[in-house]
Amino acid sequence: MTKGCVILKKRPELLSPAGNFEKLKAAVLYGADAVYLAGNAFGMRAAADNFTNEEIVAAAAYAHERGVKVYVTVNTMPRTDEYEALKEYLEFLATSGVDAVIVSDLGVLSLVKRVAPDMEIHVSTQASSVSTYDVLAWRDLGAKRVVLARELTMKEVAKICADIPDDTDIECFIHGAMCVSYSGRCLLSNFYTGRDSNRGACAQPCRWNYRTLEVYEEKRPDQPLSLYEDKDGTFIMSSRDMCMIEHVPELIESGITSFKIEGRMKSAYYTAVVTNAYRMAIDAYLADPENYKYNPEWLDELCSVSHRDYATGYWFDSPSDSAQVCENMGYIREKAYIATAVSYDAESGFATFIQRNKVSRGEKVELISPGKIGRGFVAEEILDENGEDIESAPHPAMLFKVRVPFEVKEGDILRGAN
Numbered sequence: 001m002t003k004g005c006v007i008l009k010k011r012p013e014l015l016s017p018a019g020n021f022e023k024l025k026a027a028v029l030y031g032a033d034a035v036y037l038a039g040n041a042f043g044m045r046a047a048a049d050n051f052t053n054e055e056i057v058a059a060a061a062y063a064h065e066r067g068v069k070v071y072v073t074v075n076t077m078p079r080t081d082e083y084e085a086l087k088e089y090l091e092f093l094a095t096s097g098v099d100a101v102i103v104s105d106l107g108v109l110s111l112v113k114r115v116a117p118d119m120e121i122h123v124s125t126q127a128s129s130v131s132t133y134d135v136l137a138w139r140d141l142g143a144k145r146v147v148l149a150r151e152l153t154m155k156e157v158a159k160i161c162a163d164i165p166d167d168t169d170i171e172c173f174i175h176g177a178m179c180v181s182y183s184g185r186c187l188l189s190n191f192y193t194g195r196d197s198n199r200g201a202c203a204q205p206c207r208w209n210y211r212t213l214e215v216y217e218e219k220r221p222d223q224p225l226s227l228y229e230d231k232d233g234t235f236i237m238s239s240r241d242m243c244m245i246e247h248v249p250e251l252i253e254s255g256i257t258s259f260k261i262e263g264r265m266k267s268a269y270y271t272a273v274v275t276n277a278y279r280m281a282i283d284a285y286l287a288d289p290e291n292y293k294y295n296p297e298w299l300d301e302l303c304s305v306s307h308r309d310y311a312t313g314y315w316f317d318s319p320s321d322s323a324q325v326c327e328n329m330g331y332i333r334e335k336a337y338i339a340t341a342v343s344y345d346a347e348s349g350f351a352t353f354i355q356r357n358k359v360s361r362g363e364k365v366e367l368i369s370p371g372k373i374g375r376g377f378v379a380e381e382i383l384d385e386n387g388e389d390i391e392s393a394p395h396p397a398m399l400f401k402v403r404v405p406f407e408v409k410e411g412d413i414l415r416g417a418n
Contacts, residue, residue: 012252012259014282015071015171016275019264020050024059026272027068029411030370031279034069034258035059036102039093042074042086053092060097069099074112075124077105090115100144113142120144125173130156132163135170145169145257150178150242154250154315161255169257175274175302176262178239178313242313245298248281249289269337269356270305272413276370277301283371297373304374304415306334336416338365342399344408350383350401351408353393357416359402360392364417367406376417377405 016032018024027035037059038050051059060070072093078086086108093101094116101119103109104126112119122145123129123138135146148157150173161170195202242262244251251259259282261274277298285292302310309332311317339353359365361382366374384390385399393400402414 010257011286012256012282013069014275014278015258015260016271017176017261017264017266018059018271019266021055021059022268023264023266023271024063025411026268027275028063028066030272030276032068032275034071034099035063036071036073036260036264038073038264039089042076042078042082042089042108053096056093056098057096060099064097070097071100071102071122072096072098073102073124074108075102075104075126078108083107083111087111087115090119094119102147106141109141109143122169122171123147125149132160135160135164135168139164139168143168145171147171147173147260151314154247154254157256157315158254170255171258171260172251172256173242173262173313174244174251174259175242175278177308178242239308240311241308242315243299243302243307243310244312244315245277245281245302246294247312247315248278248294249285249292252282252285266306267334267337269334269413269415273301273305273368276368276372280371280373295373301373303332304335307332335366335418338414338416339393339400341408341410341412341414343410344404346407349403349405350381351404351412352385352399352401353414355393355396355398355400358392358394359400359414359416361390365402366415366417367404367408368413368415369406369409370411374415374417375406 013033014031015034015036016027016030018027018035018037024035024037037056039056040050040052056070056072063070074086074090074093090101090112099120100122101112101116102122102124103112104124109121109123112121121143123143125147127138127146128149129135129138129146130149130152135148138146145168148160148170152160152172157170157172164170259278261271261278263270263274280295281298284295336357338357338359339355341351341353344351359379359382361379363379364376365379366376368374379402381403382390382393383401384393385401387401390400
């Protein structure tokens with residue numbers, strides 16, 4: 001496929017986070033080509049729900065039945081006394097049906113090659129790869145894919161993609177949380193709380209409030225750095241979230257193999273909506289590169305999920321650019337995730353949902369379906385699971401019915417409207 005003089009080596013993969021089985025199903029339904037997840041050890045998101053060994057086997061089977069790949073993170077830096085348990089875990093993964101493991105440590109890579117020689121190896125962003133030479137070195141060691149550090153520009157990424165062999169994949173983060181430290185290599189959490197960021201237990205001290213009006217290096221007292229501070233504190237270490245939805249053509253033309261969405265700690269609603277938005281943008285470009293038209297409603301969808309202020313990360317800006325720093329505290333809250341559809345009766349127009357948050361008669365809501373932006377309507381009729389009129393659906397996990405003016409499929413999401 002070409003656009004101008006650009007030749008696309010392959011269709012880019014959309015890679016979504018799966019913090020648990022519910023989130024995996026949301027990613028698959030809403031258009032992910034692959035998902036990444038972790039077991040109960042050796043992954044960099046220890047606080048996520050994660051997967052038991054039995055769930056990993058089930059996840060691989062579920063995804064493969066739907067043409068989706070599964071990658072397992074094994075990207076902590078294990079200590080010597082952990083390697084026996086790691087060996088047993090890798091032996092299990094070799095028989096689990098997963099498609100690849102994501103590693104960042106040379107010792108782990110070496111062990112994978114020894115105990116799971118047929119397993120595809122991806123090198124994590126934790127390895128901080130920033131050059132063609134780095135990627136080629138990992139390739140020589142047996143890696144199929146390298147996840148580049150977030151600190152690279154679009155020009156630098158495109159150069160790496162152009163200079164490496166076609167048998168080597170490049171993966172890049174295109175959406176989600178950023179870290180003030182270099183590709184997540186942080187010591188602050190361990191210093192303050194004893195929780196090691198590099199072993200999956202980050203306490204996120206970069207998101208805390210720090211109260212000072214200026215800071216300076218002791219040998220440069222005449223060069224103070226002013227810090228913006230409001231009533232909540234200052235956020236000089238709290239990075240904005242990355243959002244590249246407006247730059248999908250440049251990402252595709254750069255030659256990246258896999259577009260990675262951050263967020264294993266986020267909700268299933270987040271996974272569904274973000275995956276859906278990028279799926280629509282990628283497919284629109286691939287269908288007709290010459291006449292591609294960006295749809296601003298895709299960004300509206302991404303603004304409906306919990307997020308910090310958006311920026312484009314380091315793709316176009318310097319790490320020192322003030323546009324990278326949050327100007328307010330915490331998250332911009334998502335629209336309410338009300339329910340997920342479990343069935344639909346086309347004759348009556350009623351869809352049955354399982355409740356996540358309360359909805360009341362007369363409330364404005366939106367329906368999200370794979371490949372579509374949210375479609376609004378008023379929930380004028382609500383029934384309980386026996387078909388009796390009710391004023392609201394107030395109880396978690398209760399089944400209820402709503403008359404919907406659109407066709408509804410299993411897995412569609414009902415959310416609140418502004």
